[in-house]
Amino acid sequence: xRPGTDRRRPRDLLVIVPxxxxxxxxxxxxxxxxxxSLRPTTxxxxxxxxxxxxxxxxxxxxxxxxxxxxFAWYIGxxxxxxxxxxxxxxxxxxxxxxxxxRYVFRLKRTILLVVLATQLLPFVVLITPIYLFxxxxxxxxxxxxxxxxxxxxxxxxxxxxxxxxxxTIPQVLDEAARIDGCSTVGVIFRVVFPIALPGIVTVTVTTxxxxxxxYFFASVLxxxxxxxxxxxxxxxxxxxxxxxxxxxxAAATVATIPTIVLFSVVQKRLVAGMAAGSVxx
Amino acid sequence: MASPxxxxxxxxxxxxxxxxxxxxxxxxSVYNVVxxxxxxxxxxxxGDAVWVGLKNFASIFTDPEIGSAAFNTAFWLxxxxxxxxxxxxxxxxxxxxxxxxxxxxxxxxxxxxxxxPWMVPPVVAVACWKWIFDADTxxxxxxxxxxxxxxxxxxxxxxxxxxxWSVITIIVWRELPFVVVVLMAGLQSIxxxxxxxxxxxxxxxxxxxxxxxxxxxxxxxxxxxxxxxIQTFNNFVYVWLSTGGGPGTYTQVLATQLYSAAFVxxxxxxxxxxxxxxTALMAVFALVYLRVTNEREGGRA
Numbered sequence: 001x002r003p004g005t006d007r008r009r010p011r012d013l014l015v016i017v018p019x020x021x022x023x024x025x026x027x028x029x030x031x032x033x034x035x036x037s038l039r040p041t042t043x044x045x046x047x048x049x050x051x052x053x054x055x056x057x058x059x060x061x062x063x064x065x066x067x068x069x070x071f072a073w074y075i076g077x078x079x080x081x082x083x084x085x086x087x088x089x090x091x092x093x094x095x096x097x098x099x100x101x102r103y104v105f106r107l108k109r110t111i112l113l114v115v116l117a118t119q120l121l122p123f124v125v126l127i128t129p130i131y132l133f134x135x136x137x138x139x140x141x142x143x144x145x146x147x148x149x150x151x152x153x154x155x156x157x158x159x160x161x162x163x164x165x166x167x168t169i170p171q172v173l174d175e176a177a178r179i180d181g182c183s184t185v186g187v188i189f190r191v192v193f194p195i196a197l198p199g200i201v202t203v204t205v206t207t208x209x210x211x212x213x214x215y216f217f218a219s220v221l222x223x224x225x226x227x228x229x230x231x232x233x234x235x236x237x238x239x240x241x242x243x244x245x246x247x248x249x250a251a252a253t254v255a256t257i258p259t260i261v262l263f264s265v266v267q268k269r270l271v272a273g274m275a276a277g278s279v280x281x
Numbered sequence: 282m283a284s285p286x287x288x289x290x291x292x293x294x295x296x297x298x299x300x301x302x303x304x305x306x307x308x309x310s311v312y313n314v315v316x317x318x319x320x321x322x323x324x325x326x327x328g329d330a331v332w333v334g335l336k337n338f339a340s341i342f343t344d345p346e347i348g349s350a351a352f353n354t355a356f357w358l359x360x361x362x363x364x365x366x367x368x369x370x371x372x373x374x375x376x377x378x379x380x381x382x383x384x385x386x387x388x389x390x391x392x393x394x395x396x397x398p399w400m401v402p403p404v405v406a407v408a409c410w411k412w413i414f415d416a417d418t419x420x421x422x423x424x425x426x427x428x429x430x431x432x433x434x435x436x437x438x439x440x441x442x443x444x445x446w447s448v449i450t451i452i453v454w455r456e457l458p459f460v461v462v463v464l465m466a467g468l469q470s471i472x473x474x475x476x477x478x479x480x481x482x483x484x485x486x487x488x489x490x491x492x493x494x495x496x497x498x499x500x501x502x503x504x505x506x507x508x509x510x511i512q513t514f515n516n517f518v519y520v521w522l523s524t525g526g527g528p529g530t531y532t533q534v535l536a537t538q539l540y541s542a543a544f545v546x547x548x549x550x551x552x553x554x555x556x557x558x559x560t561a562l563m564a565v566f567a568l569v570y571l572r573v574t575n576e577r578e579g580g581r582a
Contacts, residue, residue, distance in 0.1 A: 008384055015381040022373065023394045029409040029454065030397055032420060036412060044418060050427070092298040099294035111295055118306045122515035122563065124536045125556035128543050129309035129316060136327055152305030155298055184290060213402040215518045220544065231404040235522055238411065245412050252408045256401050263400040267393070271462050 030256075037061050037250040044245050061246035062254075069241075071251055073226055074233035081143060081229060082211040085150035089158050089207050090200065092151070097162030098188045102171065115156045123153070127220055134221060141223050149221065150211040158203050161273070165199030166192055202273065205266045209259050230255045316553035323547055337554040346530055347538065347555070351562075354534040357445045358520065359513045362452045363506060369453065370460030370505075371498075377461070378468050392465075399458035406455040407522040414438050414447055438524055441531050448532060452519050456512075460505055467501035468494070503574045507567070514563055535559050 036044065040056040048055075065071050100108060130149065131140070139145030169192055177191045193200060218229040228236065234255050237248045263270070317337055319330040341347050373395065382388040398406065413421050414437040422434035437447040471494065479489040517536040520526060526533035526541065533541075535555060543552025 012381045012385060015376065015379050016385060016387065019376045019379075019382065019391060020387075022376070023391060026454070026457075027394055027397050029406075029413060030401060032413060033405070033409045047418060047423060092301065096295045096298035099291040103291040105291040108291070111299065114299075114307075115302065118302060120511065120563070120567070121306060121310065122511075122536075122556070122559055124515050124517050124539055125313060125560055126306070126309045127540070128549050128552045128556065129312040130305065131323065131543075132316070132321075132327055132549065133309065133312075135323070148301070149305060152301050155301060159298060184294070213404070215404050215522075220540075231402060234408060235404050238408070238522070245415070245418070248408055249412060252405045256405050259402055260400045263396075267396065271396070272466075 033249045033252050033256075036245060037253045039246055041244065041246055045243065061244075061250040064244070064247050065250045065254070069233075069237070069247075069251075070225060070228070071230075071233055071254070074228050074230045075254070077143075077222075077227060078212060078230040081146055081150065082208050084143075085147045085154065085211045086204055086208045088147070088151045089154045090162075090204050092155060093158035093162045093203065094188055094193060094200075095185075096159050097166055098184075098192065100159070100163045101166035102174065115159055118156045124216065127216065130217075131220060140221055141227055143227070146218060146221050146229075149217050150214065153214070153217075154207045154210050158207055161199065161203045161206075162196070165196040165203075169195050198269065202266045202269045205262045206270065209262055212258055313553045313556055316550055317557050319550050321549045323544060323549060333550065337548070337550040341542070341551055341554050341558070346533060347558075349530070350533045350535050350538045351558075353532060354514060354536070355562075357449065357532075358452075358516065358534050359510055361445075362449050362456070362513055363509050365449065365453050366457055366460045366509060367502065367506065370457055370464050373457070373461050374464035374468055377465060395461055396458045398455050401455065403455060403518050404522060407451060407519060410447070410451045410454070411438065411523060439528055441528060444524055444528065444532055448520060448523050451523055452513070452516075455519075456509065460509065463501060463505050464498065467498045471497040507570060510566065510570075511563060514566075515559065 038057045038059070038061070039053075040058065040060060043052075043056065099105075100112065134140045134145050137145075139148075173191055173195070174187050177187050182190065213231065214229075215231045215235065219232045219235070222228055222232065234248070234251045237251055241247055316330070318332060318334060320333045320336070321327070321330040376382075377388065377391050377395065382391055401409070413419055416422060416434040416436035416439070419434070419437075421437070422431070425431040426434060435443060437443045475493045475497070476489055479493050484492065515536060516534075517540065520532055520534050521537050521540065524532045526537045535558070539552050539555040539559070542555055543549050
């Protein structure tokens with residue numbers, strides 16, 4: 001910056017106007033989703049002139065969503081599945097991440113490579129064998145089966161992230177706790193975990209979002225209606241209630257609320273972490 | 282680093298995670314190879330599988346659909362969307378870095394708004410766009426008809442002339458923020474001195490973009506392209522939920538082909554064989570890509 005060019009100038013609008021025009025296009029589909037969910041059915045079924053677009057807004061679509069469909073069930077299923085998978089992933093990632101961060105051992109490199117390799121494997125390919133195994137083991141159409149898949153799916157990235165956070169914590173603290181008689185698991189969850197908490201929160205949130213958003217495995221492994229997750233339930237509305245866009249958009253809005261809220265909580269850290277990860281390499 | 286009596290402790294700590302990963306990744310991957318040489322439907326127990334040799338591969342390779350699905354996956358689904366994301370992402374990252382936005386204190390707002398599609402689950406993204414594209418009452422058609430650009434509504438996702446560009450719109454919209462975020466970080470990591478040096482050599486904006494910005498972004502772009510290509514190539518949800526591979530089989534991609542073979546045509550063996558073809562294609566791509574990008578890097582040094 002040359003001195004004196006710091007002031008705001010009319011010419012700046014040449015940057016500001018196009019930027020916000022693009023940003024409006026980017027945000028529009030989400031605004032339109034929420035707006036549609038508030039409009040009355042009659043206005044959506046027929047063509048309404050632009051001047052009457054804001055007539056009769058209300059929560060009718062949400063009432064239909066929760067009365068006429070099993071969407072409340074789907075929300076319950078998703079919350080349960082995502083919450084349990086997230087807790088399991090975070091606990092397992094802390095144990096493994098601690099070992100990989102603190103100890104030098106023979107198979108360390110191999111373990112890190114295996115964990116990394118899983119990220120290159122296409123998930124779609126796993127569906128046929130997993131479907132068959134689960135059929136044999138009676139795990140199709142069960143919470144437990146889908147939770148196991150989600151833990152496996154989210155674990156590799158979680159291990160890498162947790163290991164990174166633990167690496168930033170000085171080992172002196174572990175040793176002090178150990179002298180006071182703390183076990184290894186005690187050191188992990190009573191000493192290291194609380195210090196790494198901001199990082200752990202990021203891992204927890206990204207894991208929860210990833211499982212909440214997952215569609216493919218949920219749609220193949222959960223076949224009965226009462227066990228559908230939010231995403232699968234929403235997708236089934238495309239055919240079933242194809243004419244009631246108000247209700248579909250209400251379901252879509254509800255399905256988005258948790259991810260938007262959680263994303264906002266960790267936005268800064270998440271974005272910084274993502275960026276650092278890609279730029280470093 | 283190592284304390285004297287570690288013993289089995291690191292193994293004890295990593296074992297639970299490794300068991301989950303082995304059971305859900307390694308074992309199915311190996312079994313997928315076995316399955317590709319067998320004949321089995323989703324309704325039979327695993328014990329009923331019959332060995333059929335290379336028959337599954339023979340039938341997928343003689344199927345004319347697999348060729349078009351492979352082309353659709355490589356070209357429309359992956360190459361086109363990655364190229365557009367990279368172009369738009371770079372443009373947007375440069376706009377958001379602009380000192381003008383900082384001067385007007387709009388940078389924070391702009392950077393949050395650009396992330397919005399990323400916060401939306403993919404299924405919701407498809408739902409939003411299906412509604413916008415709707416032929417009868419969708420807002421896009423209504424806008425185009427009212428402004429006289431069209432005489433009547435177009436079923437964007439149901440006719441061959443528009444369907445790919447509509448699917449591409451959905452994918453680019455949802456996946457653009459990631460590219461913008463990474464490229465912005467790349468831009469921020471470029472040392473200011475390089476721009477100052479370029480300015481001293483009286484380089485214009487375009488010249489400093491070509492000679493300072495692009496070379497510095499190169500490693501970041503290489504990583505972003507690799508990550509987005511792998512993710513997109515294997516993606517199922519966008520095509521499946523927006524078109525179901527249709528109209529007809531016009532937008533069928535390998536992932537939807539795999540699903541259809543395994544669970545619609547009930548031939549798990551063929552599904553497994555398509556999976557192997559997909560894995561092989563991605564492995565070849567990753568190897569060639571890394572070699573080519575490394576060679577150029579080496580030539581530079």
